[in-house]
Amino acid sequence: MARAGKDADRRLKTAKKRKASSQRWLERQLNDPYVKQAKADGYRSRAAFKLIELDDKFGLVKGAQRVVDLGIAPGGWSQVVRKRAPKAGVVGIDLLETEPIEGVTIFQMDFMDDAAPQKLEEALDGPPDLVLSDMAANTVGHKQTDHLRTMALVEAGAWFAVETLAEGGAFVAKVLAGGTDKDLLDLLKKHFKTVKHAKPPASRKGSSEWYVVAQGFKGRAEDD
Numbered sequence: 571m572a573r574a575g576k577d578a579d580r581r582l583k584t585a586k587k588r589k590a591s592s593q594r595w596l597e598r599q600l601n602d603p604y605v606k607q608a609k610a611d612g613y614r615s616r617a618a619f620k621l622i623e624l625d626d627k628f629g630l631v632k633g634a635q636r637v638v639d640l641g642i643a644p645g646g647w648s649q650v651v652r653k654r655a656p657k658a659g660v661v662g663i664d665l666l667e668t669e670p671i672e673g674v675t676i677f678q679m680d681f682m683d684d685a686a687p688q689k690l691e692e693a694l695d696g697p698p699d700l701v702l703s704d705m706a707a708n709t710v711g712h713k714q715t716d717h718l719r720t721m722a723l724v725e726a727g728a729w730f731a732v733e734t735l736a737e738g739g740a741f742v743a744k745v746l747a748g749g750t751d752k753d754l755l756d757l758l759k760k761h762f763k764t765v766k767h768a769k770p771p772a773s774r775k776g777s778s779e780w781y782v783v784a785q786g787f788k789g790r791a792e793d794d
Contacts, residue, residue, distance in 0.1 A: 604772050608646070614669075616772060617704060618646035620781070621742075623770035625654065628783050630740055634658045636698040638690055638734075640681055640727050640743075641705030643668045651702075661693040681705065681723070687730055697736040703727035703743035706779075717746050724782075725754050732761050732790055739787040746778050758784045 604616035613619075625631045631654040639648045642662030648671050651660050661675040662668065663686060668676050675693045679686055691697075705727060707719035724743045731741035741762070758765045763786030773779055 613646050613649055614644040615646040618650050619772035620704075620770045621647045621650045621702070623772055624742060624768060624781060624783065625650070627768065627770075628740075628766075628785065630700060630742060630783070630785075631655050631658075634700045636660075636694045636696055636736075637700045637702065638662070638694070638698045638730075639674075640701065640703040640730070641723075642674075642676060645669065645671050645674075645676075647702055647704055648674045651700075659694050661690050663690060681730075682726060687734070690730075691734055697734055697739070699736045699739040701727065701731040701735060701739070701741045703741070706744060720744075720746055721751055721754070725751075725757075728754055728757055728784075731784075731787075732757065735787045737787055737789050740783070740785040741787070742781060742783050745780050745782050755782075758782065761788050761790065762786050763788065 604619050608614070608616045608618055611618075621631075631637075631651055634651070634655045635658055637648075637651050637655070637658050637660045639651070639660060639662035641664055642648055643664040643666035645662070645668050648660050648662050651658060652671065652673050656673075660673060661677070663677045663679060663681050665678070665680055667678055670676065677686070677689055677693075679689075703724065705720075705723040707723055724745055727743050728741060731739070735741065741758070745767075755765065762784035765782065765784045767780050767782055769780050
């Protein structure tokens with residue numbers, strides 16, 4: 571333990587070469603109990619605990635047979651699914667490279683690619699009963715633009731869920747401060763029995779992220 575402490579001190583002493591924002595990020599990581607627990611439990615990121623906490627509250631993963639993980643990198647959410655529903659088929663997609671996870675099919679491609687939805691569907695042996703989305707657009711530094719780009723991804727994920735989910739299924743997605751846009755919220759309320767917003771404890775207090783949790787998929791109306 572002493573050695574680890576010295577290593578941390580040594581890393582912090584090199585901060586003169588870093589930007590202030592980078593230094594703050596490093597100090598936050600070093601002092602974050604979720605980061606330490608993720609390493610101890612073998613999860614690839616602290617984000618795993620966001621799904622764990624959402625699952626504990628809403629009962630999303632237990633009993634799932636087929637799961638889609640949109641924005642899978644680095645893989646923490648799929649690791650949670652594999653641990654909590656080991657018999658479930660899991661498929662994920664991300665622009666970023668993701669190290670293999672046992673029992674998970676991973677596609678490295680843009681979810682907005684026209685071919686992506688079909689690839690995800692074909693990788694499962696039936697309709698998914700849980701679609702997870704931790705996707706967020708790369709930021710450009712303009713708050714309104716970043717919000718619109720991320721919400722466009724959320725909307726695409728929601729439509730994928732509506733078009734593929736098995737009856738009774740659920741959709742979970744990361745949204746930004748202000749919650750889900752009205753049109754998207756209307757879509758979810760039309761197709762799911764319950765739609766709620768939640769901010770799991772693992773989401774940092776200063777973060778603008780929330781999660782929308784839609785459960786009890788009713789099926790897709792013919793006029794959609």
